[in-house]
Amino acid sequence: MSNINVFVEHYDGKLSPSCAELCTVARELGEVNAYVYGSKEQAQVFQETLAALGVQRIFCYEDYENREEDCTCDSLISHQAQFLQRIICVFSIGPVLLSATAEGNEIAGRLAVRMGSGVLTDVTGIDTEGIGEQSIFGDRIITHSAVKGLNPVYTLRPGAVSPRIAAVPGAAELCEVMFIPREHLGGHVVSFTPAPPTDRPELSQVKTVVAAGRGIGKEQHLHDLIEPLADSLGAAVGVTRDVVDLGWYPTQYQIGHTGVSISPDLYLAVGVSGANHHTSGIQSSGTIIAINNDEDAPIFQIADLGVIGDLFTIIPELTKEIQTRL
Ligand SMILES: Cc1cc2nc3c(=O)[nH]c(=O)nc-3n(C[C@H](O)[C@H](O)[C@H](O)COP(=O)(O)OP(=O)(O)OC[C@H]3O[C@@H](n4cnc5c(N)ncnc54)[C@H](O)[C@@H]3O)c2cc1C
Structure with missing residues (x-):
């Protein structure tokens, strides 16, 4: 062998x-x-x-x-x-x-x-x-x-x-x-400074990921809407590249072709269109749920469960409902 x-x-x-x-x-x-x-x-x-x-x-x-x-x-x-x-x-x-x-x-x-x-x-x-x-x-x-x-x-x-x-x-x-x-050896590293740790769970270490796309509208909504939902589920927050490029969330949380690949049991996409560059990073996920107000969004083609609607109405209610059941 x-x-x-x-x-x-x-x-x-x-x-x-x-x-x-x-x-x-x-x-x-x-x-x-x-x-x-x-x-x-x-x-x-x-x-x-x-x-x-x-x-x-x-x-x-x-x-x-x-x-x-x-x-x-x-x-x-x-x-x-x-x-x-x-x-x-x-x-x-x-x-x-x-x-x-x-x-x-x-x-x-x-x-x-x-x-x-x-x-x-x-x-x-x-x-x-x-x-x-x-x-x-x-x-x-x-x-x-x-x-x-x-x-x-x-x-x-x-x-x-x-x-x-x-x-x-x-x-x-x-x-x-x-x-x-x-x-x-030829060269050596003279200093080594790891990125400062955050208190949010790492994408690769959780069974549930709540991912936010550009549909979230602005940075503050990630903290006010997405993080509380993720916390209620014991989930990590992931984002699309557009969200990173806009400076709304740190790079290490980007999922996709030029970000990280993940395989959680549950992946919940909020305001994410579902571009190939993004979905290539969630191929081996378990259940995929998408919330989007555009019924033609490509994310619905790979979602196991789709909710067509306004995330600003759905997310606060969803978070409240989950919290009451804990
Ligand atoms: C070489 C290359 C590499 C790339 N690598 C990556 C990568 O690693 N990861 C990645 O994610 N992208 C990557 N991209 C970018 C990718 O092609 C897409 O542009 C990006 O994923 C789209 O991000 P998004 O879904 O957040 O934004 P959008 O495509 O703008 O989608 C936003 C969605 O939010 C929905 N929405 C808006 N308002 C609401 C509301 N109120 N309620 C509900 N839904 C709403 C809209 O209907 C829309 O579907 C790459 C691109 C290139 C060229």
């Missing part, structure tokens, strides 16, 4: 939700090895979860905490690509799977060049022959592509598959490799 190498994104002691999606796909293809860019101590925190996801081996750095470099080199993409390449070429020849995030795509590109492999980005699935499926041009065309080389590299679109734990847990054996000092 082939080795499948999964690069695990983690931040602040927490695994990225994409990790479970990557492992779900990888298990169908072979024996899963996970790569935690960090120390044995950091990897140990994830050991139980990775075992449940069917991971057989976890590669991490030995003596990582005692290195002389400051922690800002953690975010150096070239270092992470080098970490993967060194281990994969020595211990684990086989396909490599990363998440199609900005970071994952960049590591994938650099890794593919280093290993002389082909790379397929933003795949929505991989079959047992290694053929990657991609959904392009606003999801109007599905392509199937093969990648050559011993270590084909794929990045998986976040939200493209529903994560599942393994029927049989993996051994999740910790394997430490030697740390590569920064001096051996």
Whole structure:
């Protein structure tokens, strides 16, 4: 059985939700090895979860905490690509799977060049022959592509598959490799400032999303109407690109082709027209409900339930009704 190498994104002691999606796909293809860019101590925190996801081996750095470099080199993409390449070429020849995030795509590109492999980005699935499926041009065309080389590299679109734990847990054996000092690399990061956390739930971590489009009219209505509705449902707020471009809501909440892909159980679209660029990000959602005052809005073509009407009348009443039932 082939080795499948999964690069695990983690931040602040927490695994990225994409990790479970990557492992779900990888298990169908072979024996899963996970790569935690960090120390044995950091990897140990994830050991139980990775075992449940069917991971057989976890590669991490030995003596990582005692290195002389400051922690800002953690975010150096070239270092992470080098970490993967060194281990994969020595211990684990086989396909490599990363998440199609900005970071994952960049590591994938650099890794593919280093290993002389082909790379397929933003795949929505991989079959047992290694053929990657991609959904392009606003999801109007599905392509199937093969990648050559011993270590084909794929990045998986976040939200493209529903994560599942393994029927049989993996051994999740910790394997430490030697740390590569920064001096051996070309550049380094001199400072690293994560975007300030907000108190709103993250789009990828909830089962319900309330998405607002330009129909919401102005920024204040997002706070007065959409956020209270989302709170009453325990949901995250998502928005269309138009809402972001108008400066009404932060970029990290944009859903769609140039935003994030999500797969909640319930997606409620409010004043969203349903352009392909937006709906490409909600393809794997469960139930889709749309509220729009234009009965010809394209969103109704993909909605399971549609409400034709004025959102300014419907949303306050809906929020009140949900709150009385809690
Ligand atoms: C290269 C490229 C990439 C893109 N990437 C993305 C992306 O990632 N995500 C994304 O979302 N878009 C993206 N877009 C933009 C996309 O094509 C659409 O323009 C955008 O999604 C439309 O946003 P909207 O639905 O908020 O606005 P609109 O299309 O203007 O729709 C507003 C809707 O609100 C309804 N409405 C108005 N008033 C009310 C009311 N009182 N009650 C109820 N309904 C009301 C209207 O009937 C209308 O259907 C991209 C575009 C390009 C060119």
